[in-house]
Amino acid sequence: MTTQRPLTVQKTRIDELIDADHSLTRLVYAYIACAAIWLVFGTLVGEYLGLKFVWPDFGVEPWLSFGRLRPVHTNVVLWGWASLGMIGLALWVVPRTCQRALHSTRLAWISLLLLNAAVLAGVICLASGVNNGGGEYREFIWPVMGTFALGIILLAYNVYRTIAARATEEIYISNWYILGALLWTIVLVVVGYLPWYQNGLGDTVIQGYYMHMGVGMWFTPMVLGLTYYFLPKLLNKPIYSYSLGVLAFWTQMVFYSMIGAHHFVFSPIPWWLQTVAIVFSVGMLVPVVAGTGNFLLTMRGSWSTIARSYSLPFILGGVLFYFFASTQGTFEAFRSLNRVWHFTNFTVAHAHLTVYGFVVFLIWGGVYGLLPRITGREPPQLAVGAHFWLALVGVLVYGFALMIGGTLQGQSWIAQAPFIDSVTLMAPYWTGRAVGGTLMFLSHLIFAYNVWKMRPGEATAPSPAVAAFQAEAA
Amino acid sequence: MRLDFHKNHRLLFGVIFFGFIGLSLIIAIGPAIWVNDNNTPLPTSQPLTAQEQAGLGVYVGEGCLYCHTQQVRPLPEDSPYGRPSVPGDYARLRWLDVWREPPMILGTERTGPDLSNVANRQPSATWQYLHLYQPRSVVPGSVMPSFPWLFTVEANPAPGAVIVPVPAQYAPAAGKVVATPRAQALVAYLLSLKQPPLTAGGATAPAAAAAPAAGGAGPDGAAVYGNYCVSCHQNNGEGLKGAFPPLKGDPVVTAQDPTTHIHTVLFGLQGKKINGAEYAAVMPPWSATLSDAQIAAVVNHERTSWGNSAPTVTAADVAAVRKQGADAGEDHE
Numbered sequence: 001m002t003t004q005r006p007l008t009v010q011k012t013r014i015d016e017l018i019d020a021d022h023s024l025t026r027l028v029y030a031y032i033a034c035a036a037i038w039l040v041f042g043t044l045v046g047e048y049l050g051l052k053f054v055w056p057d058f059g060v061e062p063w064l065s066f067g068r069l070r071p072v073h074t075n076v077v078l079w080g081w082a083s084l085g086m087i088g089l090a091l092w093v094v095p096r097t098c099q100r101a102l103h104s105t106r107l108a109w110i111s112l113l114l115l116n117a118a119v120l121a122g123v124i125c126l127a128s129g130v131n132n133g134g135g136e137y138r139e140f141i142w143p144v145m146g147t148f149a150l151g152i153i154l155l156a157y158n159v160y161r162t163i164a165a166r167a168t169e170e171i172y173i174s175n176w177y178i179l180g181a182l183l184w185t186i187v188l189v190v191v192g193y194l195p196w197y198q199n200g201l202g203d204t205v206i207q208g209y210y211m212h213m214g215v216g217m218w219f220t221p222m223v224l225g226l227t228y229y230f231l232p233k234l235l236n237k238p239i240y241s242y243s244l245g246v247l248a249f250w251t252q253m254v255f256y257s258m259i260g261a262h263h264f265v266f267s268p269i270p271w272w273l274q275t276v277a278i279v280f281s282v283g284m285l286v287p288v289v290a291g292t293g294n295f296l297l298t299m300r301g302s303w304s305t306i307a308r309s310y311s312l313p314f315i316l317g318g319v320l321f322y323f324f325a326s327t328q329g330t331f332e333a334f335r336s337l338n339r340v341w342h343f344t345n346f347t348v349a350h351a352h353l354t355v356y357g358f359v360v361f362l363i364w365g366g367v368y369g370l371l372p373r374i375t376g377r378e379p380p381q382l383a384v385g386a387h388f389w390l391a392l393v394g395v396l397v398y399g400f401a402l403m404i405g406g407t408l409q410g411q412s413w414i415a416q417a418p419f420i421d422s423v424t425l426m427a428p429y430w431t432g433r434a435v436g437g438t439l440m441f442l443s444h445l446i447f448a449y450n451v452w453k454m455r456p457g458e459a460t461a462p463s464p465a466v467a468a469f470q471a472e473a474a
Numbered sequence: 475m476r477l478d479f480h481k482n483h484r485l486l487f488g489v490i491f492f493g494f495i496g497l498s499l500i501i502a503i504g505p506a507i508w509v510n511d512n513n514t515p516l517p518t519s520q521p522l523t524a525q526e527q528a529g530l531g532v533y534v535g536e537g538c539l540y541c542h543t544q545q546v547r548p549l550p551e552d553s554p555y556g557r558p559s560v561p562g563d564y565a566r567l568r569w570l571d572v573w574r575e576p577p578m579i580l581g582t583e584r585t586g587p588d589l590s591n592v593a594n595r596q597p598s599a600t601w602q603y604l605h606l607y608q609p610r611s612v613v614p615g616s617v618m619p620s621f622p623w624l625f626t627v628e629a630n631p632a633p634g635a636v637i638v639p640v641p642a643q644y645a646p647a648a649g650k651v652v653a654t655p656r657a658q659a660l661v662a663y664l665l666s667l668k669q670p671p672l673t674a675g676g677a678t679a680p681a682a683a684a685a686p687a688a689g690g691a692g693p694d695g696a697a698v699y700g701n702y703c704v705s706c707h708q709n710n711g712e713g714l715k716g717a718f719p720p721l722k723g724d725p726v727v728t729a730q731d732p733t734t735h736i737h738t739v740l741f742g743l744q745g746k747k748i749n750g751a752e753y754a755a756v757m758p759p760w761s762a763t764l765s766d767a768q769i770a771a772v773v774n775h776e777r778t779s780w781g782n783s784a785p786t787v788t789a790a791d792v793a794a795v796r797k798q799g800a801d802a803g804e805d806h807e
Contacts, residue, residue, distance in 0.1 A: 056610070056617045066619045067537020129535035133575035136582065141573045163483050170480045176490075183491045191498050195575070200513060200565040202506035203576040209502035217494070246480075253490065257497040266547035267580055268559045273505050339549060343584035413551045418700020419587045424615045 011310045011381050014372045023105050024095065025374045025456050030109075031088025032367055034116055036444075036451045038080030043441050046073040050437040053430035063127040071126045071139040078137055078214070079148060080119040082359055084112070086222040087155060089366040090178045092374070093229045094159050097174055098166035107158045114151030118144050135207040137214045142193050149189040156182035173245045177225025180253070184217035205269055208277070209260035216256035219355065223362040224248070224291055227315060230366045231298055234312055235305055240297035248290035255283040262333040265342060281333035284326065292323040310384040314365035317392060321357030325350065340414065345426065345433075346406025349399045356395050356440070364391075364447065371454040379450035387446040394439030397432060405429025513561040518670035521566055522663070529663025531570055532656050534577045536621065542589045543581035544667070554701045556591035556669040563590070563669065586618055593668045594763060600639065600717055600755040601706055602661045603653055608644040612714060613705055624657035639716045639754065692789075693768045695775030702760065703772065711780035718755055719748045722780040732773065732787045733795055739769050740792070741800040759800070766792040 052058055052066050062068065095102045102108060122140040125131075132141045140148070159179050163171060192210040232239045239245065261269060261277035296319065299306060306312040328350055331337050341347065364387075372378045405426050412422040479486045515521075522530065533539065548558040559580075567576040596602065604611050607625050609618040627649040631637055636653040645651065653661070699707075707713050711722035721727045726734045742759035760769065766789040773792070777784040 052619070053617055056619060060620055060622055062623045065536065065621070067540060068535075070537055070540050130573070131534050131537065132573075133570070133577040134534050134537065134539040134581075135575070135578040138575070143573075160483075160487065163487075166483075171483055171486060176486065179487055180490045183487065184494050187491070187494050187498055191502060193575075195569065197503055197506040197510060199569075199576055200510055200567050201561045202510040203567065203578065204564070204580050205506040205509060206502055207578055209498070253494065254497065257494065258501050260502065263582060264580070266549060267545050268561045268563070270505060270509065273501075276501070343543060343582070345583075345585075347583065413584075416551055416554070416697060416701075418697060418704065419554075420613060420615050420700065420704070423585070423617060430617075 008382060008385055009307075011384075012308045014378060022456070024092065024102060027102075027105055027108055027112075028088050028092045029371065029375065029454075029456050031084050031091065031112055032371065033451055033455075034112065035081050035083075035085035035088060035363075036448045038076050038084065038119065039444050040448050042073055042076030042081055043437075043444050045069050045076065047434075047437050047441045049073055050430070050434045053426070054434055062129065068127055068129060068131075071131060071134075071136075072123050074137060075122055075126070075139055076119060078219075078355070079115070079122070079140075082219060082355065082363060084115060085363040085367065086219070086226065086359075087111075087115075089226050089230075089363065089370060090159070090222065092370055093174050093226060094162050094178060097172040097229060098162055098168065100162055100165050100167055103158050103161035103165065107154050111151040111154045111158070114147050114154070118148035118151065121147070133203070135203070136211045138192055138207065138210055145189055145193060149186060152182055152185055152189070156186060172229075173239075173242060173249070174225040174229040176246075176249050177221040177228065180249070181218050181221040181225065184213070184221070184253075188213050188217060201269060204264060204267065205261070205273070208263045208269070211263060212260035213257065215355065216252075216259070219359045220256070221249075221252060223318070223359050224252075226366050227295060227319070227362050230311075230369045231295055231315055234309060234315070234365075234369050235298065235302050237298065237302065240294050240300075244290050244294040248287040248294065251283070251290070252287040255280050255287060259284060259333070262338075265333065265335060265338040278333045278335070281330045285330055288323060288326040292319055295319045310379075310381055310388075311365050311368035313388055314361045314368065317388075318358050318361035318365060321353060321361060325353040325358055328353065340410035341406060342410075343413075344406035344409040345402040345429070346410070349402035349406060352395060352402075353399045356391075357399070361391070367451070371451070375454055375456040377454050377457055379453045383446050383450050383453075387443045387450065390439045390443035390446070394436045394441075394443060396436070398436030398440065401429045401432030401436060405432075509561055513565045515565040516560075516562040516670045516672065518672075519562070519566065520666075520670075522666060525659050526663045526666045527570075528656075529659035529661070529666075530577060530579075531574075532624075532660040533579075533663055534570065534574070536660075538589075539577065539579055539581045541581075541583060541585035541618070542587070543584050544588065544590045545580040546588060546590050546669075552588070554595075555588040556594070557672070559590060559669075560672065586616075589664065589667055591667065591669045593665045594758070595702065596705060597665065597758045598706065598755040599661055599665060602664055603636070603638040603657065604640065604714075604717060605705075606657060606660065607638055607640060607651060611641050611644045612708075612717075614709070621657075624654055624660065626652050626654060628652050641714055641716065693765075693771040695771035695773075698764065698768050698772040699775050702764070703776075706755065711776070711782075716751075717753065719751065719753055721776050722782060725749070727776050728782050728784045730785060732777070732785065732791065735773055735777070736769065736787060736792050736795040737800075739764075739773060740796055761796060761800075766790075766796065 048059070049066060049069055059065075091102060091108055118140070122144045125141060125144060126139060130141060131139050133139075138145075156179065159175075159182060163175050163179060188210060192206060198206055228239060228245060258280035259277045261273045262281050265274050265278070267274075299316065306316055332341055332346070332350060368379070368384060405428075408425055409422045412425060477485070479489070545559045546552045546555045546557060552558070564580070567579070569576055601612060605613065605618075606621045608620045608622075609616040625638065627646045628635070629649045631650050631652050636658060638651040638653060640651045706718040707721050708718075711720060713720040726738065729735065738757065740759060740761040743757040764772070769792045770787050770789045774786040776782065777786055
């Protein structure tokens with residue numbers, strides 16, 4: 001029987017220890033451990049930047065200044081934390097669903113080295129004031145981003161060879177998304193960094209494409225692919241509709257590609273390009289509704305399983321954020337609402353609700369769903385619960401503070417009040433953001449601790465918890 | 475050929491890869507080439523000097539563009555920043571060097587105001603240096619970072635050094651604050667940010683700004699003051715000792731005859747002693763930016779605030795002074 005706890009409900013322990021290939025376990029764990037380190041570093045920087053809005057003269061060294069550290073924060077959490085975390089999980093999912101060993105573990109270690117080296121070099125460049133040009137997520141200069149791209153190219157090759165050698169006849173939908181994301185990101189980086197068409201306003205056209213697709217064709221499909229594996233696996237039931245997953249996949253590829261220019265509504269880039277982007281931003285609802293509907297219908301009837309699990313609540317949270325934050329993005333593209341929200345802190349709220357609420361929660365669901373099953377070590381349940389609630393409450397406080405503040409900013413501009421009014425009115429909302437950000441950062445420290453607790457142990461011995469479970473089952 | 479995407483990995487990933495390249499050509503590369511080919515710099519614009527170009531490098535490296543846009547939208551609320559931006563405004567942007575792309579100066583966020591036209595709005599180099607050294611010395615509510623590493627503190631600055639008149643509250647305990655070459659380059663770049671007129675010979679007309687506010691109440695003097703005057707003369711009208719003169723109790727602002735007051739707002743002021751004090755900063759002319767009604771509103775705001783109580787003026791009074799021209803001005807006391 002479970003022990004009685006006054007404050008928390010006992011969650012189920014893992015019920016299977018996957019008979020893992022230990023070389024793959026070590027590889028996957030290395031990716032996730034590196035990711036966790038980047039998460040703590042990147043969000044420590046973010047936390048510090050949030051405090052600067054409350055105390056602008058806090059830290060005046062050049063490498064501690066807002067203008068240099070803002071790109072450090074965004075690039076580290078995107079290219080360091082989220083990318084390595086997703087790839088780590090994908091390196092488990094692809095061989096598993098293909099029923100074949102990974103084509104080359106060694107090559108995947110080389111990729112990890114390249115990706116880490118690129119992010120580290122990028123941080124040093126940005127903190128020294130070497131910024132590619134200030135286009136968001138394109139701030140690493142080309143030798144640095146080239147190193148990152150090389151890591152991705154090797155991964156794409158590795159994953160492709162694994163899929164090509166699969167023992168199943170069909171290619172499982174997760175692999176469509178995962179390899180698709182790798183291939184799209186290669187195209188994206190090449191298009192974003194080739195010089196010939198990027199003078200003058202051409203650079204802005206490419207920036208809209210790049211910054212949107214960096215999210216829409218890398219993070220989104222990657223975590224969706226992972227969720228198409230982890231959700232049915234953890235619920236122990238098939239996905240509601242395979243066809244809906246395929247529909248979402250193709251509409252994702254066609255519709256998301258078209259909407260980059262909605263980051264430059266009312267700008268001097270061609271008006272028709274902005275209109276195309278706005279129209280397809282509505283079209284984006286098709287893959288979003290198909291994807292979330294598919295996941296929620298898979299969960300239907302299994303709510304008690306989700307409540308008893310410590311990984312599935314993260315996935316439920318991620319799916320709900322996917323729906324709400326993507327829909328929010330569609331509305332932000334409309335000219336009428338863009339007029340109010342563009343340039344304001346509302347955009348910052350949206351960026352966090354999508355990348356953090358959606359992408360990061362799904363990564364956490366995958367990490368807590370996978371690591372204990374391959375290493376045989378469970379994290380302390382209380383610590384996972386604290387992680388979940390601090391992160392969830394934190395991102396909601398963060399998001400609502402900046403959504404409300406951003407709306408007031410936009411209204412202040414429309415009323416043509418003096419500009420400084422839109423700065424001073426933000427004070428309580430920036431404080432709210434700092435509070436939410438602090439909760440989020442605390443949850444990351446707990447996550448890092450949990451990742452440490454889930455580290456691979458001796459090659460053969462399962463953890464006492466798993467051994468006890470196995471003894472009980474036997 | 476069978477479209478068995480779910481079984482044929484070559485077909486599936488071939489379509490995914492080359493399909494996306496095709497979509498990228500349509501939506502990104504094609505339009506980028508098109509805007510490059512169809513836009514040239516405005517005939518009235520000037521290329522950046524070497525110093526201004528170096529300043530643009532500082533602007534990017536210090537991340538100014540994360541909080542300041544350089545794109546004026548065709549929306550009424552953007553009119554204080556100038557005319558709507560056109561593609562030609564950006565046609566001179568090139569790679570900064572072999573490592574760095576053309577900078578994304580359009581920006582995506584406005585934590586601080588748009589800078590497309592900042593040199594017209596805020597042409598005083600003194601103000602720019604003070605604002606970079608310690609933004610809160612000139613804009614108390616600002617959350618902009620300070621950039622003290624663009625300055626040095628020297629006990630005996632060399633002749634010709636650019637000395638910044640930092641107010642005592644923010645000044646170092648000893649020595650003078652001197653702008654480094656990087657600060658000078660950045661300020662040179664900022665002071666190059668003037669929207670050129672769209673047609674040669676045409677001035678940026680204040681016509682749009684002249685439109686009366688809803689209800690026919692006329693422009694709000696406090697709002698005009700907040701947009702154009704407050705950064706130097708401050709909310710309390712007391713200016714900044716040693717840098718910008720006070721308006722509170724100033725003999726010109728409180729004079730019965732408003733002509734000199736209107737003239738100063740219209741045509742600016744430079745190098746004149748004000749109440750016995752010398753000021754290095756330049757008062758910019760507002761005749762090209764503000765309409766007669768806006769100038770009347772802001773003059774009246776100044777004449778009736780902070781304990782000032784002087785006779786007010788009308789747009790017609792402003793029009794009369796404007797008609798006389800800049801040279802008809804009277805000397806400051």
